[in-house]
Amino acid sequence: MKLLTTATALALLVATGTAQAADPNLARNLAATCANCHGTNGNAVKGAGIDALAGMPKDKTLQKLADFKSGDKPASIMHQIAKGYTDEQLDLIAGYFAAQK
Numbered sequence: 001m002k003l004l005t006t007a008t009a010l011a012l013l014v015a016t017g018t019a020q021a022a023d024p025n026l027a028r029n030l031a032a033t034c035a036n037c038h039g040t041n042g043n044a045v046k047g048a049g050i051d052a053l054a055g056m057p058k059d060k061t062l063q064k065l066a067d068f069k070s071g072d073k074p075a076s077i078m079h080q081i082a083k084g085y086t087d088e089q090l091d092l093i094a095g096y097f098a099a100q101k
Contacts (some may be wrong), residue, residue, distance in 0.1 A: 027096040030089055033081075034097075042097040054100035061094035 023029075031042070034053065038044050042053030053061065067073035069082035069090075082090065 027092040030085070031093045031096040034093070041100045043100070053097040056097055058091075058094045058098040061097055062090060065090045065094065
């Protein structure tokens with residue numbers, strides 16, 4: 001029975017990964033959650049004191065997100081938000097914003 005449970009769990013993980021890879025809008029959909037603070041498509045309101053994410057290099061965004069997630073970078077809410085995403089999802093989000101103008 002335990003072997004069957006492990007096999008089922010593995011199959012679900014593979015199916016979930018395949019579903020995420022197959023969704024061409026996944027990066028955009030994940031990044032949409034950032035719009036409340038960082039503006040539509042990462043174009044923050046000038047003078048609001050919030051970083052614009054649009055056009056920021058992917059590696060810079062990933063480093064900031066990793067720092068929030070680990071607690072190395074202090075934040076009011078970003079440390080909690082970053083912990084809610086997998087590293088793969090954060091990679092998709094950073095790539096999406098890097099491609100924005």
